[in-house]
Amino acid sequence: MEPSIILALDFSKRQELDHLLSAVKDEELFVKVGMEAFYLYGPKLVDELKQRGHSVFLDLKLHDIPNTVNKAMRGLAGLGVDLINVHASGGSRMMAAAIEGLEAGTSAGEKRPMCIGVTQLTSTSEEMLRKELQISLNMKDSVVTLANLAKNSGLDGVVSSALEVPMIKDACGDEFLTVTPGIRLEGDLAGDQNRVCSPTKARALGSDYIVVGRSITASPDPLAAYVKLKTEWGMTHEIHR
Numbered sequence: 001m002e003p004s005i006i007l008a009l010d011f012s013k014r015q016e017l018d019h020l021l022s023a024v025k026d027e028e029l030f031v032k033v034g035m036e037a038f039y040l041y042g043p044k045l046v047d048e049l050k051q052r053g054h055s056v057f058l059d060l061k062l063h064d065i066p067n068t069v070n071k072a073m074r075g076l077a078g079l080g081v082d083l084i085n086v087h088a089s090g091g092s093r094m095m096a097a098a099i100e101g102l103e104a105g106t107s108a109g110e111k112r113p114m115c116i117g118v119t120q121l122t123s124t125s126e127e128m129l130r131k132e133l134q135i136s137l138n139m140k141d142s143v144v145t146l147a148n149l150a151k152n153s154g155l156d157g158v159v160s161s162a163l164e165v166p167m168i169k170d171a172c173g174d175e176f177l178t179v180t181p182g183i184r185l186e187g188d189l190a191g192d193q194n195r196v197c198s199p200t201k202a203r204a205l206g207s208d209y210i211v212v213g214r215s216i217t218a219s220p221d222p223l224a225a226y227v228k229l230k231t232e233w234g235m236t237h238e239i240h241r
């Protein structure tokens with residue numbers, strides 16, 4: 001599998017989303033639809049993106065009781081997305097139920113969406129983990145514990161900061177997907193992100209996919225920012241599953 005960039009379409013105005021897509025219209029894209037756009041534009045937006053030929057990561061981070069997650073995944077599998085996720089902290093039964101739901105909702109002959117687990121959000125710092133969340137493990141150990149749980153529950157990979165990728169790969173193997181947000185070009189503001197990494201470093205650390213939002217979406221020239229990211233990430237060609 002070739003490493004790739006996932007472009008986060010975090011917009012609440014449809015016009016702004018369309019403007020970005022037209023700026024990068026000649027690129028073969030892997031896009032991410034998160035809560036902000038999905039709660040407003042729903043399955044129709046996903047369908048449009050698939051019709052345009054883009055690969056789609058539906059980033060809804062499901063976290064509920066196993067039965068609810070199972071039923072939700074049955075429905076979401078029908079949208080034909082390539083990648084979807086849950087919070088790994090929902091536990092092994094919830095994650096196994098997510099996979100069962102995806103398998104049940106995928107039509108015969110189709111590939112089920114890959115499913116990954118969010119370990120610790122990239123906006124979480126060591127201090128928040130310890131003081132607010134009262135987790136006694138340090139960040140790396142907590143991330144690796146959740147990655148192991150995700151793997152043993154049948155998930156295809158995890159979301160983490162790129163900084164934790166080497167430890168995840170050591171524990172879970174090279175084939176276990178690592179999808180890493182919190183990516184910033186030099187000079188970009190970290191904003192609400194805590195565990196940030198440059199595209200070049202993320203590549204060196206072994207990330208499979210970097211997720212990039214504001215470094216591109218907030219740029220006055222989104223195409224130039226996308227191309228710069230591609231170059232820094234060392235992308236040889238885009239993949240389409």
Ligand SMILES: O=c1ccn([C@@H]2O[C@H](COP(=O)(O)O)[C@@H](O)[C@H]2O)c(=O)[nH]1
Nearest residue numbers: 008034120121122181182211212213214
């Ligand atoms: O731990 C996580 C999980 C998901 N995200 C999502 O990635 C993008 C990042 O956006 P930026 O603008 O590049 O910061 C955003 O959609 C998040 O919901 C994350 O950042 N961290």
